[in-house]
Amino acid sequence: MAFESLSDRLTKAFKNITGKGKLTEKNMNDMLREVRMSLLEADVNYGVVKDFIARIKEKALGEEVLGSLNPGQMVVKIVHDEIVDLLGSEDAPINYKANGITTIMMVGLQGTGKTTASAKIANVMQKKQTRKPLLVACDVVRPAAIEQLKTLGKSIGVEVFSLGIETKALDTAKAAMEYAREHGYDTVLLDTAGRLHIDDALMQELADIKSFVQPDDILLTVDAMTGQDIVNVASSFHEQLQVSGLVVTKLDGDSRGGGVLSVRSITGVPVKFVGLGEKIEDLDVFHPSRMADRILG
Numbered sequence: 001m002a003f004e005s006l007s008d009r010l011t012k013a014f015k016n017i018t019g020k021g022k023l024t025e026k027n028m029n030d031m032l033r034e035v036r037m038s039l040l041e042a043d044v045n046y047g048v049v050k051d052f053i054a055r056i057k058e059k060a061l062g063e064e065v066l067g068s069l070n071p072g073q074m075v076v077k078i079v080h081d082e083i084v085d086l087l088g089s090e091d092a093p094i095n096y097k098a099n100g101i102t103t104i105m106m107v108g109l110q111g112t113g114k115t116t117a118s119a120k121i122a123n124v125m126q127k128k129q130t131r132k133p134l135l136v137a138c139d140v141v142r143p144a145a146i147e148q149l150k151t152l153g154k155s156i157g158v159e160v161f162s163l164g165i166e167t168k169a170l171d172t173a174k175a176a177m178e179y180a181r182e183h184g185y186d187t188v189l190l191d192t193a194g195r196l197h198i199d200d201a202l203m204q205e206l207a208d209i210k211s212f213v214q215p216d217d218i219l220l221t222v223d224a225m226t227g228q229d230i231v232n233v234a235s236s237f238h239e240q241l242q243v244s245g246l247v248v249t250k251l252d253g254d255s256r257g258g259g260v261l262s263v264r265s266i267t268g269v270p271v272k273f274v275g276l277g278e279k280i281e282d283l284d285v286f287h288p289s290r291m292a293d294r295i296l297g
Ligand code: GDP
Pocket: 108, 109, 110, 111, 112, 113, 114, 115, 116, 117, 148, 194, 221, 249, 250, 251, 252, 253, 274, 275, 276, 277, 278, 282
């Protein structure tokens, strides 16, 4: 089913409201119902929608309907601006260390695009930021994951450090840090193990690696195509690891991506990158205004 944009919804519902003047409480409630429906359809979390609607109501009531905007357009603008506000600023760069090796842990559930994102980010660092990154294969459970990272590393000319599946992830991380120091790398990206679901063993492994490497950034990959469950997954990772940035993957898909708004507002973690396809170049920084347009359809 094709989604109806918020703008279309409001235009349809309020084609009779014309002219200037303040919105009445009744007009406003009807409009807010459309806003609520639209956000829920975009998969924004219910609790997030509720808080959001309360804030919008406060802002919109009493606003004069002036100029070229009709009441529907005015509400769309207020809603859009509020979403942009919640999504945070565009400028959420990597926390590079002034001196010494910057270490980044990539975490996330299996299949969310963690390994792909690790390579995409390493590629940008090397080509555009003239850094010297080392990719580290810490997903020692799945041999295929190591091979995948090696293949990606080769394609972008970034070295991949791996001790194979016989060595524990923590020991691989320790050896990689030593290797990076000895070989003049200034950035280490650890591609950690994913699972299909969160489990204690995984979280413990990640916590141990975190405690040893003291990462400058912990980037969580979240798949924009995931529906409501994205909030639970992201909250669990954040509670246990204090994530510092999100990488929202698969934004080239047709989901409206309301989950991104939920995760951002529930965890407060900024989006640092977005994935826009399977190819290495399909990575961008985050544009909150574009995301807001997409959520509103
Ligand atoms: P991991 O298990 O989290 O490491 O996930 P992978 O990096 O192996 O990615 C899982 C699948 O998603 C692969 O087929 C990737 O090509 C694909 N993928 C990753 N990022 C994106 C993206 O931004 N867009 C699309 N369409 N596919 C992606």
